Every structure is written in C-alpha cells, then in structure tokens.
Amino acid sequence: MTRIYSVINRKGGVGKTTCAVNIAVCLAAAGKNVLLVDMDPQGNATTMLGVRKDLGLGTVYHLLSGTKTIESVVMTIHLPSFHFIMADTDLVGAEIELVNCKERERFLQRAIGTCGAAYDFIIFDCPPSLGLLTINALVASDRVIVPLQCEFFSIEGFIQTRDTIFWINRHFDKSITMDAILFNMFDDSSEKRNFIHEFQSKLDESVATWTIHYDHQVNIAPSHFKPGVCYNPWGVATREFQDIALHLIETNRRTS
DSSP states (O other): OOOOEEOOSSSSSSHHHHHHHHHHHHHHHHOEEEEEEOOOOTTTHHHTTTTOOOOOOOBHHHHHHHOHHHHHHHOOOSSSEEEEBBTTHHHHHHHHHHTTTTTTTGGGHHHHTTTTGGOEEEEEOSSSSOHHHHEEEEEEEEEEEEEESHHHHHHHHHHHHEEEEEEEHHTOOOEEEEEEEEEEOOOHHHHHHHHHHHTTTTOTTTTEEEEOOOHHHHHHHHGSSSSSSSSSSSSSHHHHHHHHHHHHHHHHHHOH
C-alpha cells in the first residue's frame, strides 16, 4: 500500500526540505520505491538534489497544468528506486491558474492517482505558505511529518499546521494523521531538552517524536548539490534520518 506524506510546517526556516529530501533518500536506500515531489516554487529540494532548472525538464507546474503526464515528469536520480519531480519558479503560476478551476484542490491527487501505486512512499516537500500548492499536497496525502526547531515560533508554526490539517480533514472528507514530529537541528543543551519534554507532554501518544542533531556537514551539503545523508554518510544526523525512515517503513507494514 502506498503511503503519501506531506512534510510541512507553516513556519519557514525549520529545515523542512532537508528533512524531506534526506528521509526520502533513506527510504530508497532501504529498498523502497520512493517518489519525492518538490511542491515549493523556490525549488530548494530540486537544488539540493543537483537537478538543473535550466534544461527544460518537466516539472510539477506541467503536472498541475495538465500539459504533461506524471510519467513524463518523473526522473530517477541518485538511486534506482529514488524518483523525483522537480520544481521551479513557474510553479507560482500554477496557483494563479488553478484559482478559477473546479475542484482545484484535487488536481495533484488526480495526477498522482494514475501511477501512485507504483511507489511505496510518495513525499511532498510543501512550501510554508497555505496556498493551493500546499492544499493540493495535503488533500493528496494521508499522513503528515512536521519538522520544527526548539524555539517559541516553532510552536506557533506547529499550531497553525495542526489547525490546517483539521481544516483539510473537515472540508475534504479526509482523515490525515500527524505521523511524526522532528525536532530538527537539535543540540544537547538543557534548554532544548526541556523544550522537547514540555512539548511532548502536550502531544497525543500516537505521534512519534524524533530529534535530529545539528550536523554542519548536512548543513553545507546543499551547496555541493547533495543530500546530507550522501554527503556525510556516517554522521549522527544521517543515522537519525535512517532511523526515521525505518520507523515509517515499520509503521506502513503494521497498518497495511
């Protein structure tokens, strides 16, 4: 059974793309067939994976506009089971073009429906803004992963994200669940440990939480156009991303 995840936080700058890319790569390295979709017009996931934006390749924009099929925009990179749909700034235009379309929130859901079963996992790297791109990703998803940092404004972003999920479930007859919260760029200070302890005490027990330690090598990996887990395969953060991937695989196995 295909599991479809949105990696989302309404607050920017929490390492959302880093988490989405590295988890997707770890899932593929574990032998799963994975499709990562860059839903952000900034195209940070596209850049991180070393995909050039000036070659006229098919993008998420072409998929949402109906000018290309999903089969024609999917590329295979880094690993045989790792597949990717890139984004560029043209994606901004998709939101404008979708505004007056009927069932505009379901375009992505319909587009991936034609070949979604070919993948074990589909992961959407969402933009932080709540526009039609994010709504399309959530409507197409059944689970959500929320990266955040151990700081006050992350709480605000988390609450906005949680409320968005409730709204999507209510308005589109969905039952999206929050599968994991990732405390990203963590260090072992007592302040951050206390933050996590307090945060966890207010969560439903069904929501898994993970810490991902700050790793300078993972941080600079995008400048070398590589995922952090490939740039620093023996790092602490890499092992943590691998553990998260194994958790998702096990969760999928238990609930299939």
